[in-house]
Amino acid sequence: GESVGLHLPTLSVQEGDNSIINCAYSNSASDYFIWYKQESGKGPQFIIDIRSNMDKRQGQRVTVLLNKTVKHLSLQIAATQPGDSAVYFCAEKRTGNQFYFGTGTSLTVIP
């Protein structure tokens, strides 16, 4: 069946290093993707989005890359900080305009 999934459930990085979180999707009709960050005890927060007509989008310290050929999405965080420790979800907008979320990757930043 169709799914939005993440390659790794956990990721640990040293403070100051770059982090890369990956996400695979299987619905080729999806045209909009979002990365969310969820800190402990809080709801998901919007980080960055990308539309299917783009390959790359940059924000502040974050970059999202979209490879439609292999249906892969990645989130790159530059100079990772302790405050970046959280669970990161990719979300895929499918037909019907609902977002479907992956299971999440837990990022731990080691000081």
Added chain:
Amino acid sequence: DSGVTQTPKHLITATGQRVTLRCSPRSGDLSVYWYQQSLDQGLQFLIQYYNGEERAKGNILERFSAQQFPDLHSELNLSSLELGDSALYFCASSVEGGQTNYGYTFGSGTRLTVV
């Protein structure tokens, strides 16, 4: 503060009982979405309301129901509760209800524990 308000923050109840979770969307948002997040699970879409009307259904059990009121707040009713219903329940809101070109704004969630 995201602007989406959920109450209560925590809820502990017994199996077989019924509970109501409440959500007030961000000012100006017409759509409300309910999601369930179980341990080690992603966010499972339950149901969407737009301006008082049901717009879409996801993996919502028949024991669960929701509604959106004229003031746009929404309630999620969970009945005949089972241990497996223990989860975080999130409400999110957005301006649009049709072509949603932006992400959602999430509340802080209600943690439901069924004992």
